[in-house]
Amino acid sequence: MKEAVIVAYGRSPSCKAKKGAYATHNMNAIDYTAQVVNGTLKKIPQLKPEMIDDFIFGTAATMNTFAMNSGRNVEHRAELPDSVPSMTINRYCSTGLQAMSLAANYIKTGEMDVVMVCGAEDMTNSFGPLDLTYANKWIMENRIDSLTPMGVTAENVAKRYGISRQAMDELAVASHKNASKAQHEGFFKDSIIPVELDDGSYVTEDEGIRPDTNLDSLALLKPCFDEHGSVTAGNSSQMTDAAACAIIMSSEKADELGIKPIAKFVGFSIAGCHPDEMGIGPVYAVPKLMQRLGLDINKMDVVELNEAFAAQAEYCARELKIPREKLNPWGGAIALGHPQGATGIVLSIKAMDYLKRTGGKYALITMCIGGGMGAAGVLEMC
Numbered sequence: 373m374k375e376a377v378i379v380a381y382g383r384s385p386s387c388k389a390k391k392g393a394y395a396t397h398n399m400n401a402i403d404y405t406a407q408v409v410n411g412t413l414k415k416i417p418q419l420k421p422e423m424i425d426d427f428i429f430g431t432a433a434t435m436n437t438f439a440m441n442s443g444r445n446v447e448h449r450a451e452l453p454d455s456v457p458s459m460t461i462n463r464y465c466s467t468g469l470q471a472m473s474l475a476a477n478y479i480k481t482g483e484m485d486v487v488m489v490c491g492a493e494d495m496t497n498s499f500g501p502l503d504l505t506y507a508n509k510w511i512m513e514n515r516i517d518s519l520t521p522m523g524v525t526a527e528n529v530a531k532r533y534g535i536s537r538q539a540m541d542e543l544a545v546a547s548h549k550n551a552s553k554a555q556h557e558g559f560f561k562d563s564i565i566p567v568e569l570d571d572g573s574y575v576t577e578d579e580g581i582r583p584d585t586n587l588d589s590l591a592l593l594k595p596c597f598d599e600h601g602s603v604t605a606g607n608s609s610q611m612t613d614a615a616a617c618a619i620i621m622s623s624e625k626a627d628e629l630g631i632k633p634i635a636k637f638v639g640f641s642i643a644g645c646h647p648d649e650m651g652i653g654p655v656y657a658v659p660k661l662m663q664r665l666g667l668d669i670n671k672m673d674v675v676e677l678n679e680a681f682a683a684q685a686e687y688c689a690r691e692l693k694i695p696r697e698k699l700n701p702w703g704g705a706i707a708l709g710h711p712q713g714a715t716g717i718v719l720s721i722k723a724m725d726y727l728k729r730t731g732g733k734y735a736l737i738t739m740c741i742g743g744g745m746g747a748a749g750v751l752e753m754c
């Protein structure tokens with residue numbers, strides 16, 4: 373088996389869905405995604421775009437802007453050569469990580485030498501209540517749990533596993549505090565590719581971080597999904613528009629092109645769980661991966677556990693015994709948003725940038741997945 377190494381990456385600033393910079397400037401999501409593709413390619417000029425064997429694009433809402441094989445439209449908008457093929461994949465919240473795993477496997481088996489992965493989500497135009505016009509009758513009658521709204525799954529996790537509102541709000545405060553510190557120190561600038569808006573101005577920073585978040589103001593927020601529940605706008609991931617990219621190649625190809633590898637894609641696992649408590653997915657996916665790789669969670673130098681909701685993130689952190697100082701040290705999706713198709717790549721980028729600065733070796737990336745699944749991936753710094 374060959375070794376799959378990540379050699380370049382970049383991401384757009386995360387902008388608030390419907391009210392952020394992309395939405396208010398009428399930016400089509402394919403436009404900012406293509407800017408991230410080109411910004412990432414620019415980081416390794418030794419790689420000519422025609423050397424890319426495949427372009428794997430991922431998005432969770434394969435509709436509207438990103439309908440059909442929209443990866444091909446992203447490529448065309450980025451003006452990659454027609455000879456570079458593309459596919460579009462979807463495994464909801466883990467889509468970006470899944471794309472990286474697919475790319476790594478193509479490379480490890482020798483089928484391809486260079487794969488570019490890209491994930492994006494246009495939550496402004498493609499996220500909301502399901503249109504039941506085409507809903508499957510059998511599912512509606514027999515497995516309605518398959519369609520449980522995400523916020524309700526978080527309420528279920530909170531109630532079933534005793535995660536208090538206080539614990540959720542504490543995790544939310546930590547998310548904003550850590551993200552705010554990282555932004556202030558300029559850590560996110562390492563990977564943010566400024567996006568040019570339609571008026572020629574640039575968006576350069578993530579928009580969702582609220583540095584003044586505190587337990588008192590969070591306690592005032594009303595539950596969003598169940599009036600007697602505890603999941604609020606303050607302890608849920610934000611709805612965000614964003615895109616992220618990574619380039620993965622064999623270590624031989626990197627050597628040949630004189631490109632310094634950043635990290636190895638070591639392994640990936642996926643596991644299923646009950647859809648109405650989808651948030652607990654990492655509790656199944658992480659041990660499966662650790663066992664297969666012969667690793668232990670204590671060997672991880674950083675853990676990026678997606679904060680779809682504080683309820684599930686808190687439960688998973690407790691069950692997996694993740695040391696708190698290693699958990700989302702630069703904040704998570706409660707502060708930075710969860711653009712589902714991009715999230716797996718965004719979390720990987722955050723972990724690699726963190727390890728570049730701190731000198732650690734292993735990163736664990738994990739997330740729960742709508743429909744009832746969990747995914748996990750391990751990266752090892754080169």
Ligand SMILES: CC(C)(COP(=O)(O)OP(=O)(O)OC[C@H]1O[C@@H](n2cnc3c(N)ncnc32)[C@H](O)[C@@H]1OP(=O)(O)O)[C@@H](O)C(=O)NCCC(=O)NCCS
Binds near residue numbers: 590606608741
């Ligand atoms: C929970 C949810 C419905 C809230 O939507 P929203 O009301 O549009 O959320 P907003 O971020 O605009 O916050 C609403 C208000 O809550 C308050 N608020 C939010 N975060 C806050 C914080 N950290 N501190 C204080 N107040 C806060 C503010 O008053 C805010 O209004 P403002 O932005 O005008 O100041 C939405 O974020 C959501 O659905 N999230 C989950 C997305 C999802 O399911 N993803 C897939 C997961 S698997």
